[in-house]
Amino acid sequence: MAMRQLGMALGKDVAMVVVAGCSSVIQGMGPKDSYNYPVVNTAFASGPPVAAGMARAYKARNRDVTVVVWAGDGGTADIGFGSMSGAAERNEDMIYLCVDNEAYMNSGGQRSGSTPVSARTSTTPEGKRENKKALPFIMIAHNVPYVATASVGYPMDYVDKLKKAKEIKGFRYLQVLTPDPYGWLFDPSKTAEVAKIAVQTCYWPLIEFQEGKLTVSNESLHCLKGNTRRPLTDFTSIQGRFKGITEENLKSLQTYIDSLWDRIRSMM
Amino acid sequence: MLEVRFHGRGGQGVVTMANLLGEAAAYDDLYSAAFPIYGAERRGAEIESYCRISPHPIRVTSPITEPDVVVVIDPTLMSVNNPTVGLKKNGIVVLNSPHPVELSWRTFVVDATTVASEHGLIRSGWPMVNVVMLGALVKAIGTVRLESLEAAVREEFPEKIAETNVKAMRVAYDRTKEVVRVAA
Amino acid sequence: MKKVMSGNEAVASAVKLARVGVVSVYPITPQTTIIEKLSEMKAQGELSADIIRVESEHSAMAGAFGAAAAGVRAFTATASQGLLYMHEMVWWVAGSRMPLVMVVATRAVGAPWNIWNENTDFTQLRDAGWIMGFAMNPQEALDMTLQSFRISEDSRVFLPMMVGMDGFILSHTKVPVNVPDESTVDSFLPLRNQPYVIDPEDPVGMGNMFQPQDYMRLRHSIELAIKSSHDVIREVGRDYNSKVYHEIDYSTLNVPYKVDDAEYVVVSMGAWSGDLMEAVDSLREKGLNVGMLRIRYLRPWAEDEIRKALRGRKVLVLDRATSLGRGGPLHLEIASTVRGDVEALWGTVTGIGGVSVGKGELEGLIMEFVEGSKSEPERRFWYYPERVRRVELRTPREVE
Numbered sequence: 001m002a003m004r005q006l007g008m009a010l011g012k013d014v015a016m017v018v019v020a021g022c023s024s025v026i027q028g029m030g031p032k033d034s035y036n037y038p039v040v041n042t043a044f045a046s047g048p049p050v051a052a053g054m055a056r057a058y059k060a061r062n063r064d065v066t067v068v069v070w071a072g073d074g075g076t077a078d079i080g081f082g083s084m085s086g087a088a089e090r091n092e093d094m095i096y097l098c099v100d101n102e103a104y105m106n107s108g109g110q111r112s113g114s115t116p117v118s119a120r121t122s123t124t125p126e127g128k129r130e131n132k133k134a135l136p137f138i139m140i141a142h143n144v145p146y147v148a149t150a151s152v153g154y155p156m157d158y159v160d161k162l163k164k165a166k167e168i169k170g171f172r173y174l175q176v177l178t179p180d181p182y183g184w185l186f187d188p189s190k191t192a193e194v195a196k197i198a199v200q201t202c203y204w205p206l207i208e209f210q211e212g213k214l215t216v217s218n219e220s221l222h223c224l225k226g227n228t229r230r231p232l233t234d235f236t237s238i239q240g241r242f243k244g245i246t247e248e249n250l251k252s253l254q255t256y257i258d259s260l261w262d263r264i265r266s267m268m
Numbered sequence: 269m270l271e272v273r274f275h276g277r278g279g280q281g282v283v284t285m286a287n288l289l290g291e292a293a294a295y296d297d298l299y300s301a302a303f304p305i306y307g308a309e310r311r312g313a314e315i316e317s318y319c320r321i322s323p324h325p326i327r328v329t330s331p332i333t334e335p336d337v338v339v340v341i342d343p344t345l346m347s348v349n350n351p352t353v354g355l356k357k358n359g360i361v362v363l364n365s366p367h368p369v370e371l372s373w374r375t376f377v378v379d380a381t382t383v384a385s386e387h388g389l390i391r392s393g394w395p396m397v398n399v400v401m402l403g404a405l406v407k408a409i410g411t412v413r414l415e416s417l418e419a420a421v422r423e424e425f426p427e428k429i430a431e432t433n434v435k436a437m438r439v440a441y442d443r444t445k446e447v448v449r450v451a452a
Numbered sequence: 453m454k455k456v457m458s459g460n461e462a463v464a465s466a467v468k469l470a471r472v473g474v475v476s477v478y479p480i481t482p483q484t485t486i487i488e489k490l491s492e493m494k495a496q497g498e499l500s501a502d503i504i505r506v507e508s509e510h511s512a513m514a515g516a517f518g519a520a521a522a523g524v525r526a527f528t529a530t531a532s533q534g535l536l537y538m539h540e541m542v543w544w545v546a547g548s549r550m551p552l553v554m555v556v557a558t559r560a561v562g563a564p565w566n567i568w569n570e571n572t573d574f575t576q577l578r579d580a581g582w583i584m585g586f587a588m589n590p591q592e593a594l595d596m597t598l599q600s601f602r603i604s605e606d607s608r609v610f611l612p613m614m615v616g617m618d619g620f621i622l623s624h625t626k627v628p629v630n631v632p633d634e635s636t637v638d639s640f641l642p643l644r645n646q647p648y649v650i651d652p653e654d655p656v657g658m659g660n661m662f663q664p665q666d667y668m669r670l671r672h673s674i675e676l677a678i679k680s681s682h683d684v685i686r687e688v689g690r691d692y693n694s695k696v697y698h699e700i701d702y703s704t705l706n707v708p709y710k711v712d713d714a715e716y717v718v719v720s721m722g723a724w725s726g727d728l729m730e731a732v733d734s735l736r737e738k739g740l741n742v743g744m745l746r747i748r749y750l751r752p753w754a755e756d757e758i759r760k761a762l763r764g765r766k767v768l769v770l771d772r773a774t775s776l777g778r779g780g781p782l783h784l785e786i787a788s789t790v791r792g793d794v795e796a797l798w799g800t801v802t803g804i805g806g807v808s809v810g811k812g813e814l815e816g817l818i819m820e821f822v823e824g825s826k827s828e829p830e831r832r833f834w835y836y837p838e839r840v841r842r843v844e845l846r847t848p849r850e851v852e
Binding site for chain 3: 012013014015017018036037038039040041042043045046047048049050051052053054055056057058059060061063065082083085086087089090092
Binding site: 286287290291294299300301302303304306326327328329330331333 | 454455456482568618621622626808
């Protein structure tokens with residue numbers, strides 16, 4: 001889903017770097033690809049430097065090409081984090097797209113640094129003990145030209161942000177929440193709905209950071225006040241991965257969400 | 269083949285000395301191989317560098333253990349270790365020393381520290397005697413020409429520093445004296 | 453024109469002359485002065501290449517790979533821990549059949565820490581699908597770096613190439629080096645050639661999931677490419693000799709020295725081959741019929757040249773590298789090449805972790821071989837120079 005919208009948003013003159021993850025399987029097998037973009041598949045931790053090398057080669061060849069790194073949350077939050085941070089610090093010219101399905105879905109749904117607290121995965125059958133790594137804030141701290149979050153539940157917002165990112169030079173970071181029915185355990189036909197509820201319950205803030213300024217996207221404005229948020233249980237109760245979550249754990253997830261919004265307010 | 273071993277302390281430019289001698293040799297159409305011994309590159313640590321010079325291509329790569337010439341640019345090294353170890357019987361020692369020193373080899377002495385100070389060759393409070401001592405070395409061995417060494421120095425350093433060093437090097441060349449042995 | 457320079461400076465000169473588009477590097481001793489020299493050239497406007505100062509060696513190889521895939525010449529350099537850290541990408545580049553060039557200024561591998569020379573970091577990559585040359589002096593480091601771009605980009609090869617050189621012993625030794633001028637190099641090295649370019653104009657995909665049968669065919673294609681690289685290397689070498697520099701013969705992969713009438717042949721690789729040539733000359737003066745075969749290419753492995761040089765001789769293989777538990781990698785390779793064809797075969801590991809083995813010690817070792825091989829035609833051992841013999845070191849086993 002995130003992939004189709006990417007094509008719509010970015011138009012021509014795009015080259016993609018795909019790091020090992022579920023999308024390297026989606027592409028299909030064998031020599032022919034299902035994308036319209038040229039694609040370099042590469043090892044986990046190498047997406048950003050491969051893209052940096054490509055961007056610099058295009059520059060040397062006077063080719064105006066937007067290089068996009070397509071990575072999962074595991075490739076971003078965990079194994080590829082160092083190389084992404086390095087590329088961001090050097091402000092390499094690329095769009096880094098983190099497709100966040102909150103676990104290592106390619107290898108069968110193990111925990112990642114981006115898995116939320118209390119979610120069950122195949123390596124945390126009792127529920128994860130730690131909070132989701134706050135990647136967007138970490139990227140904002142790199143002070144790169146553009147950081148944004150999106151959800152596949154709000155495709156127009158996602159496409160707008162991709163388009164905006166394409167017009168900017170330097171390191172652009174976009175993290176899109178992509179609920180995975182098989183890992184999160186819900187009915188696949190409800191993917192868009194789950195992605196929407198994640199935003200409505202304020203679990204997943206839609207924000208943008210540009211020229212040193214943080215703004216909250218329209219879909220998330222209601223989250224700035226605690227009393228206008230949709231109850232968190234609307235999000236947790238429709239997914240099997242939170243099944244049997246204790247009151248205490250639900251509270252700790254809520255505390256995490258509140259702290260996100262406190263932080264956003266303080267940065268605005 | 270002539271094998272020269274340089275002794276000094278980290279930060280005194282011992283490695284540069286070997287390199288400059290090698291480059292000077294090239295101006296005189298000689299082959300050379302200059303290299304440092306690495307590992308103790310701390311400032312103040314004892315350090316060695318090497319330069320081989322030959323009319324033929326040089327194939328040997330190992331460190332020089334039986335040198336023809338030993339150059340000691342830090343006078344304090346003579347008392348704390350033995351820079352002359354392995355020096356050939358008919359070898360030569362070139363010393364930075366304010367006074368004559370009598371050794372069992374032909375020995376050339378110059379007060380390079382004073383020469384460097386006179387010319388304002390001070391870096392971070394240390395007199396830089398490395399290029400100065402090359403003047404003494406050339407006087408002692410004659411294998412490469414002083415002019416070739418000057419050309420190498422001009423190639424290595426920015427103009428102002430090069431000129432000061434060249435001047436000091438010439439002074440050192442003139443002031444270098446062979447120690448005539450008294451004891452048999 | 454000859455200029456006095458170190459091996460690392462010679463490599464930097466080659467990178468400049470090869471019109472590299474992107475250099476992607478991370479510093480590590482003893483390679484660092486290559487990238488410092490390139491950075492200095494860049495700052496002075498002498499170097500057209502873009503330099504990516506990445507945050508790790510894994511990214512250094514990844515950056516070079518990305519640049520090469522997007523259509524320019526790419527270069528990186530590393531050693532030891534750095535080479536191990538980039539290991540995954542080293543294999544990835546070969547599997548992607550992407551021409552690029554890496555120089556390895558060899559160094560021992562930890563633990564414990566050791567910055568000095570040893571070739572194990574280089575030799576342990578011989579299964580990765582790269583063309584692997586190893587220089588004997590700074591001149592060869594320059595020449596082979598220039599040749600490697602052409603070898604790597606030849607359509608019969610289309611594989612990355614690494615050039616090894618002994619850390620410090622070559623990387624930091626300054627000797628006169630012939631640096632060709634730009635127009636000479638341009639006449640030798642054509643414009644960049646590669647199997648595919650990642651570009652929106654032709655949206656190909658590379659490196660995605662392969663079915664087992666496709667994968668097996670692809671891996672075999674690398675084996676075949678390495679096979680056909682023998683002729684390419686000889687051809688490129690001859691052309692280099694005729695157009696650029698002729699004082700070192702590049703028409704063969706490996707280099708025999710006084711082998712024709714030799715009863716004993718010592719096999720070696722890298723810088724100490726120079727010391728070995730001195731030892732050979734000196735022993736010949738004493739009446740011993742000894743010669744040397746220098747391995748210049750570890751991949752491809754020129755079985756024909758090696759068999760021809762060693763057949764019927766008594767062979768001593770020197771390894772400045774280990775395949776722990778099996779002695780030295782060159783010895784293993786030689787043994788599998790000349791099985792039954794030689795009168796004696798000894799393999800010795802020495803000069804590890806920066807231990808110097810000079811002409812005198814090499815002569816001693818050869819004499820030990822000459823005497824010992826009479827009664828013991830096959831032997832594998834570690835040779836301790838005097839300094840090593842004196843050491844008393846407790847290993848974990850003895851601590852128990």
